[in-house]
Amino acid sequence: MAGLQQQLCEAALYVSGRPLDVKTIGSVIGARSEEKIKGIVRSIKERYEKSESPIQILELPDGRFVMQLKPEVAKHVRKLSNRPLLTPGPLRTLSFIALRQPIPQSRVIAVRGKLAYQHVKQLKEMDLISYEKLGRSKTLRTTVTFADYFNLNHDPALMRKELKNILDLQGQGPTVAPAPGPSDHEEQS
């Protein structure tokens, strides 16, 4: 049974490609005891270390675990990864949510068009955004996964500031952007 749990744990870290907390790992492998779960992850971590694999499992300061390439190897194979995280349409919707979060879904749809319903669903599935229900409406915000991916602050308010600062530094403050054409609403992605 421990073998199956170990396999599921390793599989979870492999497919997600992002830090997973102990609770998430536990829900996949069917275990509750934090110590037991940590023990399982650590044994996989050791196996990778012993085999001199370029893949490593890190235990982050906040207690999450992540499987990743050792940085010294990563740079040599970067050219092989050419897949974007998202296609342009969903990426724009995500960017907008990140800047305006917490933001009602209705506002996202108003600005991004009806296709954004599909984007929101996809972003939620990829754990890049989460939502709270307030009555009949939903309020969207980005997740820790999003912050981790782009190395941004985990606090939404600080993240917004960070994004605005970078935009300002680039001399492209939100207010200088010219008026858009109608094409953005009709984009098909």
Next chain:
Amino acid sequence: MAGLQQQLCEAALYVSGRPLDVKTIGSVIGARSEEKIKGIVRSIKERYEKSESPIQILELPDGRFVMQLKPEVAKHVRKLSNRPLLTPGPLRTLSFIALRQPIPQSRVIAVRGKLAYQHVKQLKEMDLISYEKLGRSKTLRTTVTFADYFNLNHDPALMRKELKNILDLQGQGPTVAPAPGPSDHEEQS
């Protein structure tokens, strides 16, 4: 030096997430001899097999290598995948196109319902299908990316045969199922 080449090779298979040919692997690890490169990949493959990892390295019939999860583990961690997942609706549309290709888009819509427009778009974005325009209509077929996923022959006719085997169609014939009911049309992509 063999250790570094092995590390680079494993890293290449890990980040690319698609079948790599011997030449590509060679260019990453800095080796030319086909036998040497194959030897290196096979030794990594064996290490994964011995460690009872849920990750496997497959050698495809055309000589390429790919790293992926063992199918029996995949279903348990699918929801954690770092790429947008296809829900059953688009997957069925994809299966249908693969089996009937080349097929006019109008036929796909007639059989799968209007939501299939969205499915076709999504499948196109994921590079699983491509289309040719013939006047006002489109003819759909699957791509090399699709064939690679399922380790299928790149030749459409042979691929259809292989797919039939996968889908366990023997003895069922192509005309047994009725047209989709309304619930099928409403499934969310």
Next chain:
Amino acid sequence: MTTPQDTYWLKQPYAVLFDILHLHRVKPWDVHLEDLLTGLMKEMRGRGYIDFSVSGTALLTSAILLRMKSELLLKMEEPPRPPPEKPTDYVPPPLAFPIRYQSTTTSLEEVLKGILEVLKAEKLVPVGTSQLVTRTPAVFEQADDWLVKIEEEIKAFYGQLLKAGTRTGRLSFLKLLADGDAVQAVRMFIMLLFLAFEGKVGLNQLEEFGDIEIEMKNVGSTTTD
């Protein structure tokens, strides 16, 4: 008295012939009179007993239905065509994709580019009231850093209160706030709530929206621990 087996004509498919009151709801083209009447006659003969009231009613209904059909024809309404046949084709089950991790390459630059593009569209869309309601009020956003250090802030604030209130034991919220803005007022009020909860001050407000009187309690202790 009739027994259930005697009322065969009230069962399907003949029931339509004996429900004259609801005949107007029937689509005449759906009723195949010839089949029904032939069947009914056969049933009667089979039983060897002819009930003329039953056959009479069936005749009346048939006449009404024929008349309905004739009227529709006179209106040039053609009998409905069968619905177009839906294409039937085998739809295979969903394929089970193998799972491969694939490293992705989207950079923060691309997110920023996305933001700039979307901001153009946002300008065209007026802000709805729902957004105003759901967004975090600016007061709380500014309070982020302050909230992190709230315990230290309360300690320092209590120190100030002790200094200012040792003589009278009572202080005015508005006087303490002096020229402070809304954010400072909120912060001070939150700190007072904490202190009141700990029993270090009492709060009295005599008039709605009026000044708050702060009553110092347990004067002598200088910590909030």
